[in-house]
Amino acid sequence: xxxxxxxxxxxxxxxxxxxxxxxxxxxxxxxxxxxxxxxxxxxxxxxxxxxxxxxxxxxxxxxxxxxxxxxxxxxxxxxxxxxxxxxxxxxxxxxxxxxxxxxxxxxxxxxxxxxx
Amino acid sequence: xxxxxxxxxxxxxxxxxxxxxxxxxxxxxxxxxxxxxxxxxxxxxxxxxxxxxxxxxxxxxxxxxxxxxxxxxxxxxxxxxxxxxxxxxxxxxxxxxxxxxxxxxxxxxxxxx
Numbered sequence: 240x241x242x243x244x245x246x247x248x249x250x251x252x253x254x255x256x257x258x259x260x261x262x263x264x265x266x267x268x269x270x271x272x273x274x275x276x277x278x279x280x281x282x283x284x285x286x287x288x289x290x291x292x293x294x295x296x297x298x299x300x301x302x303x304x305x306x307x308x309x310x311x312x313x314x315x316x317x318x319x320x321x322x323x324x325x326x327x328x329x330x331x332x333x334x335x336x337x338x339x340x341x342x343x344x345x346x347x348x349x350x351x352x353x354x355x
Numbered sequence: 356x357x358x359x360x361x362x363x364x365x366x367x368x369x370x371x372x373x374x375x376x377x378x379x380x381x382x383x384x385x386x387x388x389x390x391x392x393x394x395x396x397x398x399x400x401x402x403x404x405x406x407x408x409x410x411x412x413x414x415x416x417x418x419x420x421x422x423x424x425x426x427x428x429x430x431x432x433x434x435x436x437x438x439x440x441x442x443x444x445x446x447x448x449x450x451x452x453x454x455x456x457x458x459x460x461x462x463x464x465x466x467x468x
Contacts, residue, residue: 270454272456280460281446281458281459281460281461282446282458284455284456287454287455289454295454295455328398330400332400342405343390343402343405344390344402344456345402346392346399346400346401346402347399348397348398348399349398349399
């Protein structure tokens with residue numbers, strides 16, 4: 240079946256511009272995560288959505304970052320007034336359930352964001 | 356606090372050698388889950404395995420095997436007879452009593468022909 244998809248795959252933007260990154264999770268997966276991975280680094284948690292519950296935004300690095308998930312499916316991560324330090328690969332993952340179950344995450348291919 | 360440590364930043368081996376990737380975790384949760392992911396040069400993380408804290412049985416899948424030891428808080432990953440296609444960054448991850456996954460910093464494995 241179809242995996243997690245993300246678009247665009249690459250995005251180059253000028254400092255100060257806004258960008259929108261899209262994630263389409265696996266159908267039926269209620270939990271959705273956004274991570275950021277800087278070059279050669281591990282994964283930094285950004286935000287978590289579970290069904291219709293309020294998202295956990297505790298990982299968002301600043302108020303320039305926001306995310307929404309419409310209809311419990313597609314999610315959009317928005318970065319306003321981009322800065323060079325925002326350059327990274329943004330990864331989206333989904334899993335079949337959230338809560339306290341230990342369900343594996345399935346990752347999308349990521350969006351590589353470059354801020355010039 | 357929860358933590359995952361992958362002390363090996365980079366490992367290089369010659370093809371057909373066996374290699375073990377170390378993962379040490381910290382958690383106060385009695386129920387937790389451990390994972391390994393592979394990130395090949397293409398960039399997409401691929402799920403390899405999940406272990407539950409209440410199941411210490413080791414697992415073997417082809418050339419891959421995993422050794423889970425609660426006594427040492429370790430969940431090590433061994434590749435037998437490594438191949439060039441095994442070259443990737445490997446991440447160990449932990450999920451405890453919340454929905455957050457804690458990832459290690461990854462181990463870059465280079466398998467040389």
